[in-house]
Amino acid sequence: MGNVVIFEERPELRDPVLVEGLPGVGNVGKIAADHIAGKLDAKCFARIYSKHFPPQVMLDADNVAHLACNELYYVKGTGNNDLIFLLGEYQGLTAEGQFELAEDMMQIAADLNVRRIFTLGGYGTGGVVEDPRILGAVSSVSMKDELEKHGVTFIPGEPSAGIAGASGLILGMARMKNMEAACMMGETSGYFIDHKSAAVLAKVLISILDIDVDMKELDERSQQMEEFTSKIKEIAEGQEKGHLGYIG
Amino acid sequence: MGNVVIFEERPELRDPVLVEGLPGVGNVGKIAADHIAGKLDAKCFARIYSKHFPPQVMLDADNVAHLACNELYYVKGTGNNDLIFLLGEYQGLTAEGQFELAEDMMQIAADLNVRRIFTLGGYGTGGVVEDPRILGAVSSVSMKDELEKHGVTFIPGEPSAGIAGASGLILGMARMKNMEAACMMGETSGYFIDHKSAAVLAKVLISILDIDVDMKELDERSQQMEEFTSKIKEIAEGQEKGHLGYIG
Amino acid sequence: MGNVVIFEERPELRDPVLVEGLPGVGNVGKIAADHIAGKLDAKCFARIYSKHFPPQVMLDADNVAHLACNELYYVKGTGNNDLIFLLGEYQGLTAEGQFELAEDMMQIAADLNVRRIFTLGGYGTGGVVEDPRILGAVSSVSMKDELEKHGVTFIPGEPSAGIAGASGLILGMARMKNMEAACMMGETSGYFIDHKSAAVLAKVLISILDIDVDMKELDERSQQMEEFTSKIKEIAEGQEKGHLGYIG
Amino acid sequence: MGNVVIFEERPELRDPVLVEGLPGVGNVGKIAADHIAGKLDAKCFARIYSKHFPPQVMLDADNVAHLACNELYYVKGTGNNDLIFLLGEYQGLTAEGQFELAEDMMQIAADLNVRRIFTLGGYGTGGVVEDPRILGAVSSVSMKDELEKHGVTFIPGEPSAGIAGASGLILGMARMKNMEAACMMGETSGYFIDHKSAAVLAKVLISILDIDVDMKELDERSQQMEEFTSKIKEIAEGQEKGHLGYIG
Numbered sequence: 001m002g003n004v005v006i007f008e009e010r011p012e013l014r015d016p017v018l019v020e021g022l023p024g025v026g027n028v029g030k031i032a033a034d035h036i037a038g039k040l041d042a043k044c045f046a047r048i049y050s051k052h053f054p055p056q057v058m059l060d061a062d063n064v065a066h067l068a069c070n071e072l073y074y075v076k077g078t079g080n081n082d083l084i085f086l087l088g089e090y091q092g093l094t095a096e097g098q099f100e101l102a103e104d105m106m107q108i109a110a111d112l113n114v115r116r117i118f119t120l121g122g123y124g125t126g127g128v129v130e131d132p133r134i135l136g137a138v139s140s141v142s143m144k145d146e147l148e149k150h151g152v153t154f155i156p157g158e159p160s161a162g163i164a165g166a167s168g169l170i171l172g173m174a175r176m177k178n179m180e181a182a183c184m185m186g187e188t189s190g191y192f193i194d195h196k197s198a199a200v201l202a203k204v205l206i207s208i209l210d211i212d213v214d215m216k217e218l219d220e221r222s223q224q225m226e227e228f229t230s231k232i233k234e235i236a237e238g239q240e241k242g243h244l245g246y247i248g
Numbered sequence: 249m250g251n252v253v254i255f256e257e258r259p260e261l262r263d264p265v266l267v268e269g270l271p272g273v274g275n276v277g278k279i280a281a282d283h284i285a286g287k288l289d290a291k292c293f294a295r296i297y298s299k300h301f302p303p304q305v306m307l308d309a310d311n312v313a314h315l316a317c318n319e320l321y322y323v324k325g326t327g328n329n330d331l332i333f334l335l336g337e338y339q340g341l342t343a344e345g346q347f348e349l350a351e352d353m354m355q356i357a358a359d360l361n362v363r364r365i366f367t368l369g370g371y372g373t374g375g376v377v378e379d380p381r382i383l384g385a386v387s388s389v390s391m392k393d394e395l396e397k398h399g400v401t402f403i404p405g406e407p408s409a410g411i412a413g414a415s416g417l418i419l420g421m422a423r424m425k426n427m428e429a430a431c432m433m434g435e436t437s438g439y440f441i442d443h444k445s446a447a448v449l450a451k452v453l454i455s456i457l458d459i460d461v462d463m464k465e466l467d468e469r470s471q472q473m474e475e476f477t478s479k480i481k482e483i484a485e486g487q488e489k490g491h492l493g494y495i496g
Numbered sequence: 497m498g499n500v501v502i503f504e505e506r507p508e509l510r511d512p513v514l515v516e517g518l519p520g521v522g523n524v525g526k527i528a529a530d531h532i533a534g535k536l537d538a539k540c541f542a543r544i545y546s547k548h549f550p551p552q553v554m555l556d557a558d559n560v561a562h563l564a565c566n567e568l569y570y571v572k573g574t575g576n577n578d579l580i581f582l583l584g585e586y587q588g589l590t591a592e593g594q595f596e597l598a599e600d601m602m603q604i605a606a607d608l609n610v611r612r613i614f615t616l617g618g619y620g621t622g623g624v625v626e627d628p629r630i631l632g633a634v635s636s637v638s639m640k641d642e643l644e645k646h647g648v649t650f651i652p653g654e655p656s657a658g659i660a661g662a663s664g665l666i667l668g669m670a671r672m673k674n675m676e677a678a679c680m681m682g683e684t685s686g687y688f689i690d691h692k693s694a695a696v697l698a699k700v701l702i703s704i705l706d707i708d709v710d711m712k713e714l715d716e717r718s719q720q721m722e723e724f725t726s727k728i729k730e731i732a733e734g735q736e737k738g739h740l741g742y743i744g
Numbered sequence: 745m746g747n748v749v750i751f752e753e754r755p756e757l758r759d760p761v762l763v764e765g766l767p768g769v770g771n772v773g774k775i776a777a778d779h780i781a782g783k784l785d786a787k788c789f790a791r792i793y794s795k796h797f798p799p800q801v802m803l804d805a806d807n808v809a810h811l812a813c814n815e816l817y818y819v820k821g822t823g824n825n826d827l828i829f830l831l832g833e834y835q836g837l838t839a840e841g842q843f844e845l846a847e848d849m850m851q852i853a854a855d856l857n858v859r860r861i862f863t864l865g866g867y868g869t870g871g872v873v874e875d876p877r878i879l880g881a882v883s884s885v886s887m888k889d890e891l892e893k894h895g896v897t898f899i900p901g902e903p904s905a906g907i908a909g910a911s912g913l914i915l916g917m918a919r920m921k922n923m924e925a926a927c928m929m930g931e932t933s934g935y936f937i938d939h940k941s942a943a944v945l946a947k948v949l950i951s952i953l954d955i956d957v958d959m960k961e962l963d964e965r966s967q968q969m970e971e972f973t974s975k976i977k978e979i980a981e982g983q984e985k986g987h988l989g990y991i992g
Contacts, residue, residue: 002840006920049920055842056908057916061900062885065907065927067916093839095341096250098303141310156309163313164304172305172315176254176297183313343589344498346551389558404557411561412552420553420563424502424545431561591837592746594799637806652805659809660800668801668811672750679809 002051002097003104009045011074011112013082017209018109020086020119022070022166026188029120029167030087031198032205035218037085040211042073048104052097053090070101072108079211084112091165102169106177117174117181118208119167120201123159124190128229132187132197134204137163139175143182150207152184159185195221196229250299250345251352257293259322259360261330265457266357268334268367270318270414274436277368277415278335279446280453283466285333288459290321296352300345301338318349320356327459332360339413350417354425365422365429366456367415368449371407372438376477380435380445382452385411387423391430398455400432407433443469444477498547498593499600505541507570507608509578513705514605516582516615518566518662522684525616525663526583527694528701531714533581536707538569544600548593549586566597568604575707580608587661598665602673613670613677614704615663616697619655620686624725628683628693630700633659635671639678646703648680655681691717692725746795746841747848753789755818755856757826761953762853764830764863766814766910770932773864773911774831775942776949779962781829784955786817792848796841797834814845816852823955828856835909846913850921861918861925862952863911864945867903868934872973876931876941878948881907883919887926894951896928903929939965940973 021033048070057065070088086105092098109117123135136152138144144154162168167183174181184204186197199215199222206213269281296318305313318336334353340346357365371383384400386392392402410416415431422429432452434445447463447470454461517529544566553561566584582601588594605613619631632648634640640650658664663679670677680700682693695711695718702709765777792814801809814832830849836842853861867879880896882888888898906912911927918925928948930941943959943966950957 051840051843053839054908055836055839055846055913056906057881057912058906059881059901059903063881063888063898063900063902064885065881065883065912065915065919067913067920068906092303095301095303096299099299102303137305137307137311137313139313141312144311154311156311157307158311159307162304162306164302168305168313169303169315171313175313176315340551343549343551344547347547350551385553385555385559385561387561389560392559402559404559405555406559407555410552410554410564412550416553416561417551417563419561423561424563588799591797591799592795595795598799633801633803633807633809635809637808640807650807652807653803654807655803658800658802660798664801664809665799665811667809671809672811 002100004049005046005104005108006049007046011045011076013074013076013084013112015081016074016084016112016114017081018084018086018114018117019205020117020166020170022086022088022091024091024165024167025122025124025190026186026192026194026197028122028186028188028194028197028201031193031195031218032120032186032202033085033087035198035202036205036213037073037075037087039213040075040078040083042075042083042085044071044073046072046108048072048101050092050097050101052092052094052101054093058089079209081116081209083209084114098165098169102166102173105166105170106173109179110177115179117170117179118205119170119181119183120205121163121167121183121185122188122190122194122197123185125187126190128189128233129187129197132200134201135159135185135187137171137183139171139179139181143180147182147184147208151204194225196225198222250348252297253294253352253356254297255294259293259324261322261324261332261360263329264322264332264360264362265329266332266334266362266365267453268365268414268418270334270336270339272339272413272415273370273372273438274434274440274442274445276370276434276436276442276445276449279441279443279466280368280434280450281333281335283446283450284453284461285321285323285335287461288323288326288331290323290331290333292319292321294320294356296320296349298340298345298349300340300342300349302341306337327457329364329457331457332362346413346417350414350421353414353418354421357427358425363427365418365427366453367418367429367431368453369411369415369431369433370436370438370442370445371433373435374438376437376481377435377445380448382449383407383433383435385419385431387419387427387429391428395430395432395456399452442473444473446470498596500545501542501600501604502545503542507541507572509570509572509580509608512570512578512580512608512610514580514582514610514613515701516613516662516666518582518584518587520587520661520663521618521620521686522682522688522690522693524618524682524684524690524693524697527689527691527714528616528682528698529581529583531694531698532701532709533569533571533583535709536571536574536579538571538579538581540567540569542568542604544568544597546588546593546597548588548590548597550589554585575705577612577705579705580610594661594665598662598669601662601666602669605675606673611675613666613675614701615666615677615679616701617659617663617679617681618684618686618690618693619681621683622686624685624729625683625693628696630697631655631681631683633667633679635667635675635677639676643678643680643704647700690721692721694718746844748793749790749848749852750793751790755789755820757818757820757828757856759825760818760828760856760858761825762828762830762858762861763949764861764910764914766830766832766835768835768909768911769866769868769934770930770936770938770941772866772930772932772938772941772945775937775939775962776864776930776946777829777831779942779946780949780957781817781819781831783957784819784822784827786819786827786829788815788817790816790852792816792845794836794841794845796836796838796845798837802833823953825860825953827953828858842909842913846910846917849910849914850917853923854921859923861914861923862949863914863925863927864949865907865911865927865929866932866934866938866941867929869931870934872933872977873931873941876944878945879903879929879931881915881927883915883923883925887924891926891928891952895948938969940969942966
């Protein structure tokens with residue numbers, strides 16, 4: 001077997017919604033999901049180890065070694081649904097590994113009676129994004145109205161290159177199993193870790209889930225990033241003007 | 249299992265002929281097969297999902313996500329045989345994936361009592377092709393006469409580099425299972441998508457299958473391409489002359 | 497299963513010796529084995545198909561398609577032993593594929609009561625080789641005396657980089673199964689197909705097997721190559737002298 | 745199966761400690777483990793062959809071919825525990841191969857009632873290391889005090905890139921199976937084979953295991969290396985001064 005799932009606990013969950021936030025473009029989805037799970041004091045109940053992750057251990061602050069894994073957390077009694085978060089530092093290294101991991105995730109979700117899934121990611125635009133939109137893709141047309149009300153934008157057929165990795169596969173497999181699922185992607189340049197896009201994405205998800213999450217920390221990181229981006233922009237524009245002046 | 253086949257319908261087919269038109273050199277085979285299947289209103293009856301395809305979903309115009317797959321279509325009551333088309337946007341990512349997909353295709357073909365297979369492809373010449381020939385390879389020498397009558401050219405041992413991918417594997421496996429099969433390849437430069445070569449290939453297949461297919465749309469695309477190629481050629485020749493004049 | 501073996505015949509062989517001559521450095525082993533098997537009118541009795549070979553077909557002169565494979569031939573009633581040849585155009589594409597193919601070859605050899613194996617290859621020196629030696633590696637020290645008598649050279653621990661691919665694996669696996677095996681490698685530059693080294697290697701093997709093989713064809717190719725190499729050398733030396741003269 | 749373990753002997757061992765010393769950064773771990781096992785006359789009792797090693801044989805001084813493998817050695821009646829050494833010239837070629845090999849090693853360790861494991865490696869600093877420290881990572885915080893007494897340094901969370909390969913995986917898997925394990929890494933530049941760092945690492949391990957090992961040979965190699973490094977440094981500094989003088 002390529003993957004091993006180790007449960008520390010088998011939580012009883014009420015109509016749980018699964019939120020996936022693994023690393024990806026700008027780490028937008030990962031930052032949003034980590035933030036919400038952290039602020040809700042989500043509890044880790046299972047770890048997924050896999051031959052498809054890098055063959056290594058990471059060390060914690062006590063120098064204790066931990067095999068590369070993905071983790072499942074739960075939160076009870078918040079909003080209308082209990083929540084499950086799929087978090088981690090890794091995605092499968094190969095195409096086949098990605099498929100096998102997504103399949104096992106879907107099996108776990110089915111075992112936990114998940115009927116609704118949100119996968120989170122980033123959408124790389126290749127340029128500076130001032131006001132990141134949250135783009136959406138769905139398992140069923142019927143979900144679009146609801147998501148649009150919470151600020152998700154649907155551009156027909158976009159992203160035209162499709163959605164790669166866990167966010168895409170879980171969405172696609174959910175559709176095949178008649179689960180409701182949507183992938184929400186924060187626009188981002190694609191060149192760096194983007195807390196600003198992640199904050200916008202987190203707020204959309206919070207609104208959809210109808211939960212209460214302290215956004216202070218992520219908003220501050222987002223603010224810092226905005227200032228940093230502005231400075232970069234000023235410098236760039238200054239150089240351009242200077243350059244034009246020189247020519248003139 | 250690396251591949252999963254999901255049937256939406258199990259059609260009863262009369263002596264069906266399988267036509268394979270997956271992506272390849274110049275997409276010649278894919279364009280020809282897609283055109284014929286489309287004009288005949290072929291009906292999708294099965295999808296093949298595989299860990300050997302890219303780990304991603306594509307979105308339709310409604311932003312609904314679809315896992316990468318290959319598709320099987322059928323047409324009844326046209327020509328002398330019912331028809332099955334193997335279509336899609338993907339081939340297996342690895343050598344092993346290619347073999348496993350071709351094996352599963354052959355099993356499906358056997359289950360559907362397919363006795364005859366045409367695989368379609370392009371043959372990259374590396375230069376501009378004015379009048380693309382359709383080159384042939386067969387599972388058995390006895391097929392050559394028939395195909396030549398419909399315009400297929402057999403150059404002994406060519407293509408000398410062999411035929412790679414689904415078109416080659418399905419042909420080779422068919423020979424081992426004593427099915428009749430031929431691969432027909434439209435000559436093409438290999439540098440761009442080639443509707444002209446595809447149109448010629450489609451007409452040869454239509455003639456072999458003795459079916460009626462509206463070619464208008466593909467002929468128009470072919471015509472546009474011919475004009476485009478002519479212009480490129482004029483410009484190139486003009487530049488050459490100009491350049492020589494300048495030197496002279 | 498990664499490999500499929502299809503037997504056309506199950507020959508009854510007397511104390512058979514297996515000769516492996518698959519493609520490799522300078523194709524020295526392949527050319528030697530192909531030549532001997534050809535001149536002895538060896539008969540093909542089995543083909544090994546594998547997902548570890550390239551996913552393609554090659555065409556014969558009749559444009560009939562053949563899946564990539566390795567082939568087993570036999571010769572009866574020549575020398576002291578019947579002979580089996582393992583020939584082909586391919587080796588496994590991956591490390592794992594190489595192991596799986598070699599394992600299946602060894603199983604076939606065991607089933608045919610093979611007790612002695614010669615694997616043939618080239619040893620790339622990186623420079624022009626005037627008089628190629630045949631270097632040897634063995635499954636057991638006891639074989640060295642015999643091989644040296646027939647002209648095999650043993651340089652302790654050489655080649656120090658080991659022997660990669662089918663020739664090495666079959667030798668190593670034979671040792672583990674207590675079969676007698678030796679790998680014989682003709683020295684060659686490593687930059688081109690080397691009929692000269694192959695001719696020397698073939699003669700050593702013919703001597704060991706105590707068989708009669710018409711060498712005329714291979715000797716002619718070897719002679720042509722020698723002339724070609726001499727000319728290259730003359731031109732190179734001429735240029736060098738000319739260059740020195742110019743300086744002087 | 746990807747791996748095959750062949751036992752020459754099934755030793756009865758008293759509370760054995762496993763020491764892993766496979767190739768890695770600067771070969772620090774391999775040199776230290778090879779030295780200790782050699783000086784203690786450790787006896788080889790098992791070999792692990794694997795499709796995840798390179799598909800090749802290496803030749804010994806008699807030109808006898810040996811398939812790539814890892815080896816297990818034991819030593820009885822030294823220090824407080826019997827010892828097992830995992831040695832070899834190879835690690836798995838792929839991520840999946842690394843996992844499968846580490847899993848099989850752990851199964852062998854469990855079968856031999858191993859309760860304690862030390863994995864040895866190097867930690868590449870990217871610069872010249874004058875006095876290599878031995879950095880540590882553990883399966884459990886409770887081991888840190890003991891190791892620090894023998895000279896192991898713990899830098900919280902370092903190496904921050906984690907520990908890759910057999911040393912990391914065996915440590916991480918040991919923690920999951922509630923075995924006591926530590927990885928000890930000698931600092932090294934990462935640019936060459938480092939006998940000096942290996943000597944320091946060996947002494948720390950000897951102290952922990954409370955065994956007696958003749959260090960003369962490794963100390964001499966370490967001394968030679970130190971002199972070599974000094975000369976390199978002198979030359980480099982001389983050039984720098986000369987260069988500055990020239991400019992001045």
